[in-house]
Amino acid sequence: MSTDGWKNFGEYGADRDPGNVHxxxxxxxxxxxxxERLIIDGGIKSPASTRRGLVARMRYLTTTQGGYQALAEAGITATRPTIRAWTRGTQHPRPENQEAIDTAYWNLRAANLRFNPGAFKQHLNRGGRGTQVEIHPIDQSLVDDNARRDNLEGRRVQVHYVWDAAVDAMFAADLAELERIWDDIIAELDSDWGAYTYVSSIGLGA
Incomplete structure (x- = not known):
């Protein structure tokens, strides 16, 4: 797909701002x-220093594959009976172990979502409703005066059906596939879509 607008990105200074990217x-x-928001927002809210927060984390860590390894990697050396007592809430760990348990929990939750991206895809697809993409155009403050575009403004578009491929491309660091997907997204704008080939940032309503 050929582009216009900023296809000669950098010729008039748009690349002088490192925040402007493809x-x-x-x-x-x-x-x-x-x-990252999905990992945090869907996680346990109660702090590990509370009984409720501790028990919830320990149940996750002791019933989820990789949990004991995550505890060990976080520095937990407690015996199995002690771990069972923490899980039942009949014994409370020292503050340094509370912090290690918290670290182990978040590391395992993040790893599970990253290695099993189906939940993330479902989150973005929203049962076919898709996710809103907020597009912030490039910052033109360092662009040559005679090349600035006065009509550039933020745009929003509801995007469907690309998220499975986008998530796979993100995990694979496949910039070529992400470029193809981005071209598909901005093609939904209007005849000036090429001006959004490069942007300052993108926000997802998810």
């Missing part, structure tokens, strides 16, 4: 940010 790079970053 849409494929910005899309990859936006996906990473959305995944």
């Amino acid at each position: 849409g494929n790079v910005a899309l990859g970053r936006a996906l990473e940010n959305a995944l």
